[in-house]
Structure formats: structure tokens, C-alpha cells
Amino acid sequence: MGNVITDGEIVVSGLTKHYKQVKAVDGLSFTIQPGRVTGFLGPNGAGKTTTLRMILNLVSPTAGTATIGGSRYADLAEPLHAVGAVLEASSAHKGRTGRNHLRVVCAAAGLPDSRADEALELVGLTPAAKRKFKGYSLGMRQRLGIAAAMLGDPRVLILDEPANGLDPEGIRWMRDLLQKLAGEGRTILVSSHLLSEMELLADDVVIIAAGRLVAQGTVAEVIGKAGTAGTVRVRTPHPDTLLGALDGIGSSHGDDGALLLTGVTAEQVGDAALRAGVAIHELVTERPDLERVFLDLTAGKEAIR
Amino acid sequence: MRLIRSEFLKIRTTNVWWLFALGAIGLLVLAFAINALNMHFGVLQPPAEAGQQMDPESAAALAALAEPVALTSYMVTSGQYFGLMFVMLLGIITVTNEFHHQTATTTFLATPHRTSVILAKAAAGSIFGLVLWLVTTALTVPATAIFLNAEGVTPMLGDGDVIRAVLLNGLAYALWALIGIGIGVLIRSQIGATITAMVVYTVGTVAVSIIINVLTNLLDWDWLADVQWAMPSLASGLMTSGTSLPGQPDYWVGALVLVGWAVVTGLVGTLLTRSRDVS
Numbered sequence: 001m002g003n004v005i006t007d008g009e010i011v012v013s014g015l016t017k018h019y020k021q022v023k024a025v026d027g028l029s030f031t032i033q034p035g036r037v038t039g040f041l042g043p044n045g046a047g048k049t050t051t052l053r054m055i056l057n058l059v060s061p062t063a064g065t066a067t068i069g070g071s072r073y074a075d076l077a078e079p080l081h082a083v084g085a086v087l088e089a090s091s092a093h094k095g096r097t098g099r100n101h102l103r104v105v106c107a108a109a110g111l112p113d114s115r116a117d118e119a120l121e122l123v124g125l126t127p128a129a130k131r132k133f134k135g136y137s138l139g140m141r142q143r144l145g146i147a148a149a150m151l152g153d154p155r156v157l158i159l160d161e162p163a164n165g166l167d168p169e170g171i172r173w174m175r176d177l178l179q180k181l182a183g184e185g186r187t188i189l190v191s192s193h194l195l196s197e198m199e200l201l202a203d204d205v206v207i208i209a210a211g212r213l214v215a216q217g218t219v220a221e222v223i224g225k226a227g228t229a230g231t232v233r234v235r236t237p238h239p240d241t242l243l244g245a246l247d248g249i250g251s252s253h254g255d256d257g258a259l260l261l262t263g264v265t266a267e268q269v270g271d272a273a274l275r276a277g278v279a280i281h282e283l284v285t286e287r288p289d290l291e292r293v294f295l296d297l298t299a300g301k302e303a304i305r
Numbered sequence: 306m307r308l309i310r311s312e313f314l315k316i317r318t319t320n321v322w323w324l325f326a327l328g329a330i331g332l333l334v335l336a337f338a339i340n341a342l343n344m345h346f347g348v349l350q351p352p353a354e355a356g357q358q359m360d361p362e363s364a365a366a367l368a369a370l371a372e373p374v375a376l377t378s379y380m381v382t383s384g385q386y387f388g389l390m391f392v393m394l395l396g397i398i399t400v401t402n403e404f405h406h407q408t409a410t411t412t413f414l415a416t417p418h419r420t421s422v423i424l425a426k427a428a429a430g431s432i433f434g435l436v437l438w439l440v441t442t443a444l445t446v447p448a449t450a451i452f453l454n455a456e457g458v459t460p461m462l463g464d465g466d467v468i469r470a471v472l473l474n475g476l477a478y479a480l481w482a483l484i485g486i487g488i489g490v491l492i493r494s495q496i497g498a499t500i501t502a503m504v505v506y507t508v509g510t511v512a513v514s515i516i517i518n519v520l521t522n523l524l525d526w527d528w529l530a531d532v533q534w535a536m537p538s539l540a541s542g543l544m545t546s547g548t549s550l551p552g553q554p555d556y557w558v559g560a561l562v563l564v565g566w567a568v569v570t571g572l573v574g575t576l577l578t579r580s581r582d583v584s
């Protein structure tokens with residue numbers, strides 16, 4: 001009885017959740033690869049949390065399926081050994097100590113109590129192990145959630161905005177931890193609104209808006225494909241002469257009077273300036289970043305529905 | 306098995322269980338004292354003038370209660386009223402805690418088979434109930450012996466009917482945990498569930514009894530009086546009466562009613578838990 005997974009691929013197929021008022025998730029399909037950190041992005045109300053909860057059998061889909069290593073979550077023999085999850089709106093009994101909270105989970109998963117102490121050590125909560133949960137700070141609560149997810153040494157980790165409440169040191173620690181875990185071949189799926197952090201952390205991204213898939217691929221692919229071309233920023237005392245030499249190029253003026261050119265490379269601009277004999281004071285290529293691409297891709301989709 | 310251990314750990318790692326146990330034992334002492342006074346002045350030495358005014362039915366009931374077996378059962382199951390209430394409250398809390406403290410997510414991630422979670426909660430709650438019953442009985446047995454000897458009645462603690470009453474009392478303690486769990490699933494709010502349950506258990510029982518009695522007398526439908534035994538709290542008392550008292554159904558009717566309630570609330574609770582979204 002129950003399936004043991006041998007690989008940690010997450011496959012979401014036609015997943016749909018309709019609430020009375022809103023189509024929270026609408027025919028969503030994507031695949032998450034093991035050995036990589038995948039960022040799961042979308043504006044508020046896009047359906048990220050709902051999707052993650054459906055993958056974990058906490059919310060029942062209106063239609064579609066989600067499998068982890070080929071099994072539905074409910075069919076896993078030892079779910080905590082296969083999948084660890086840190087979710088929003090998940091907490092501990094206020095009057096229970098952090099350590100006892102983990103021991104309760106250990107008991108349910110058939111793990112020895114010693115795993116609780118190891119997990120506390122891993123997330124740096126050992127000094128607060130015997131304090132009651134109600135005295136924990138936001139970041140400590142988040143760390144306890146991560147500790148609970150790590151108890152079964154899972155092959156797949158699913159995290160919903162885990163950076164919430166973590167200090168800069170904590171965010172850095174989590175980034176290193178998740179990348180190390182992915183390096184060991186585990187599947188890491190993490191939703192977040194911190195796009196610059198995601199650009200540092202993630203190998204792949206899945207972007208959704210209004211319950212539908214908007215983009216999926218490696219970070220570089222998504223940025224490249226998005227059609228948000230790079231701009232070349234150039235500063236010169238003779239902008240009109242330069243523009244004349246580059247004829248027919250789209251341009252605009254930056255806040256500081258610099259020219260912003262699209263559809264050309266920095267090399268082309270430099271060459272044109274040399275031919276025209278125009279002095280150049282600054283010449284840089286500005287690559288679009290994940291944030292720019294994200295805002296472009298999700299623009300026009302009604303966010304909060 | 307490990308799920309029951311987990312549920313037990315949940316109970317043990319918070320303060321509620323010993324507060325409830327303390328409350329139940331404290332009220333047990335009170336209940337025993339009240340029952341003793343009641344028996345002493347009401348049943349064993351009925352006031353002469355009251356005896357003359359009493360209708361024959363009530364007099365027969367009193368006389369039947371004065372029988373040693375009935376008397377022993379009655380005294381030895383003292384504390385049941387409050388004991389069962391605390392077991393029910395514990396059952397409620399084991400469920401509503403999961404919502405109140407948002408631990409349902411963690412619980413169902415560890416055990417996606419929600420029926421197993423409810424079964425484990427039922428087992429842990431029932432074990433708590435049985436332990437409370439053991440402690441209660443360990444206190445009431447010697448107290449009953451002392452009280453009845455002092456009254457000049459031979460305590461019938463070895464009698465089959467008394468032993469049956471004591472064992473069925475244990476069953477009641479176990480089953481009320483299930484009723485509490487069902488209520489907790491139905492009313493997820495911790496405060497809402499505990500207050501509703503306590504009000505229905507105390508005031509509700511009395512109110513329904515009164516209404517039924519009034520209606521019975523008004524409409525002259527005798528069968529209506531029996532309807533009150535459908536209430537779980539009265540059924541619990543009925544099933545632990547040693548001998549059948551005049552004007553009361555047999556003990557097994559009470560047992561059936563209570564088992565019925567536990568099964569229905571348990572089933573409804575399980576089905577609801579299985580189909581609900583956890584978010």
C-alpha cells in the first residue's frame with residue numbers, strides 16, 4: 001500500500017480550482033525538474049498558494065491532476081519522507097514548544113524524536129527549542145516551518161513564500177540551503193514575490209497570472225523570450241548628431257538626460273559615434289531583469305480578482 | 306499506532322488535559338457529596354409528610370432506588386455528569402485546536418488519509434476518557450462502600466448488575482470523546498464549539514426534559530416522556546443504572562442511544578473532514 005517515489009519530478013496537468021466567486025486556478029499545466037530550484041511567481045491572488053495546496057492534497061481540485069514522482073500526494077507511502085512543505089497559514093500550537101511541535105510530527109511520520117533536534121539544529125533554532133511557540137518571532141516561526149519540512153529528509157521541497165519574515169542573514173542562509181539541496185538532486189519549488197532574490201536563487205521559473213500559465217523555462221530563457229529587449233544607455237554632448245548617424249533607431253531620454261536606445265547593440269552605437277566624430281561619456285547595455293520581465297508579462301492581467 | 310502516539314503527544318504537550326482532569330476530579334467530589342446527601346435525605350429517609358403526598362409511581366421509583374443494587378450503581382457512577390462533559394470538551398479541543406492554531410496543514414501533510422487522523426483522535430480521546438473513568442471509579446468504589454456502610458446498607462459492589470453499570474460507565478466515557486470530535490468538526494471555532502456544547506449539555510438537557518414533561522402532561526401522550534432518553538446525556542445516566550427503575554426504559558436502551566450518537570457524530574465528522582479544503 002502506498003507508493004514510494006524514485007524521482008522527484010512534479011507534474012501539474014490541467015489543474016483547476018473554481019471557488020464560488022473566482023477561478024483561482026484555471027487549467028494550469030507545468031513540470032518541475034529535480035535537481036533544480038524552480039521559482040513559482042505570480043502577482044497577489046494569481047493562484048500560487050492554491051496550486052501548491054492542490055499538489056499537496058490539502059485543497060481538492062475542481063479538475064486536473066498533480067503528481068510527485070508519478071504519485072498523487074495522497075498515494076505516497078511515507079509522504080514526509082518524499083515531500084517537505086512550508087506553507088502560509090500553517091503554524092504551531094501557541095502553548096507547545098518548538099521541539100514538541102516537531103516531535104508530534106515525528107511521531108505521526110514514524111521518525112525518531114532525535115530527528116526533531118537535528119532539524120532544529122539545521123535551522124538554527126536549538127537555543128529556542130524549549131520555548132513556547134507563542135514567544136517565537138516571525139522569522140523563528142518560519143524557521144520552525146522549514147525544520148518541520150526537513151524532518152523526513154525529503155526528496156522534494158515545496159515552499160510558499162519562505163522568505164517571509166527572515167532577516168537578510170536568514171534569506172542568505174535559506175538561499176544557500178535550497179541551492180545545496182537542489183545540488184543533491186532534490187526538487188525545490190518555491191513561490192516568492194522577491195524577484196531579485198529569485199533571480200539569485202532560481203534556475204527555472206514558472207510564472208502565472210490570473211490562474212493561468214504565463215511563462216516557464218530557465219531564468220535566462222524567460223528573460224530572453226519575453227521580448228523585453230535590452231536597452232543601450234549612452235551619454236554624449238551631441239545626441240542629435242549621434243541619432244542621425246544611427247538613423248531610424250528608437251530612442252528616448254532617460255531621467256538624467258542620457259539617451260536610451262533600443263534595437264541596437266553597444267558596439268553599433270560605439271562604431272556610429274566614431275564615424276560621426278561624436279564624443280561618448282557613457283555607454284552601457286542594460287539587460288532587462290526578472291522584475292522587468294515579470295511586470296511586462298503580468299501587466300494587463302487583472303491581478304486581484 | 307504511531308498516529309495515536311502523535312495525537313496523544315498533542316494532548317500531553319499542552320496544559321489542557323490536566324486542567325480538564327483536575328476539573329473533572331474536583332467536580333467528582335462535589336457530585337459524590339450531593340448524591341450522598343440526596344440519597345441520605347431523599348431516598349433512605351424520605352420525609353414522612355412527603356411520602357404521604359407522593360403519587361404511587363414516584364413512591365415506587367424511590368423504593369426501587371433504595372434497593373442496595375440500584376443504590377450502589379447510583380453512587381459508584383457519581384461524577385459521570387461532569388466527567389462526560391470534560392471528555393466531550395477534550396474531544397472538541399483536539400479537533401478545534403487544529404484550526405485555531407493552524408496545525409491542520411501540518412497534520413494532514415504528515416497523514417493525507419484524513420480518516421486515519423480522525424480515528425487516531427478518537428482513540429486518543431477515548432483513552433483519555435477511559436483513564437479518567439478508571440481514576441473516578443478508583444475513588445468512588447471505596448467512597449461508596451464507606452457511605453453505604455455508614456447508612457447501614459450493604460454495598461453490592463460485587464453484584465453483576467453493578468459491575469455492568471460500572472463497565473458501561475467506562476463505555477460512556479470513551480464514547481463521549483467521539484461525540485466531542487464530531488462537534489469539533491462541525492463547529493470549527495474553538496470558542497463557538499465549546500460554548501455551544503456546554504450550553505446544550507447543561508441547559509439544553511434540562512430544557513428539553515422540562516418541555517417534554519410539560520407536553521406529556523398537557524397532551525397526555527405518555528410515549529412522549531420516553532423521547533427524552535434520546536438525549537445523549539440522559540441516555541448515559543440511563544445505561545449506568547444498575548436495575549431498571551419503574552418509569553424508565555432498560556439500561557440497554559441508553560447504551561444503544563449513546564452508541565448511535567457516537568457513530569453518527571463520528572461519521573459526519575469523518576466525512577466532513579475528508580471533503581473539506583484545508584487552507
Ligand SMILES: Nc1ncnc2c1ncn2[C@@H]1O[C@H](COP(=O)(O)OP(=O)(O)OP(=O)(O)O)[C@@H](O)[C@H]1O
Pocket residue numbers: 019020022023024025042043044045046047048049050051304305584
Ligand atoms: N478558500 C477560498 N475561498 C474563496 N476564494 C479563495 C479561497 N482561497 C483562495 N481564493 C481566491 O483564489 C485566488 C488565488 O488565491 P491564492 O491564495 O492562490 O493566490 P496567491 O497567488 O497565493 O496570492 P499571494 O501572492 O497573495 O499569496 C484569489 O483570488 C483568492 O481570493
Ligand SMILES: [Mg+2]
Pocket residue numbers: 048049050088160
Ligand atoms: Mg499565496
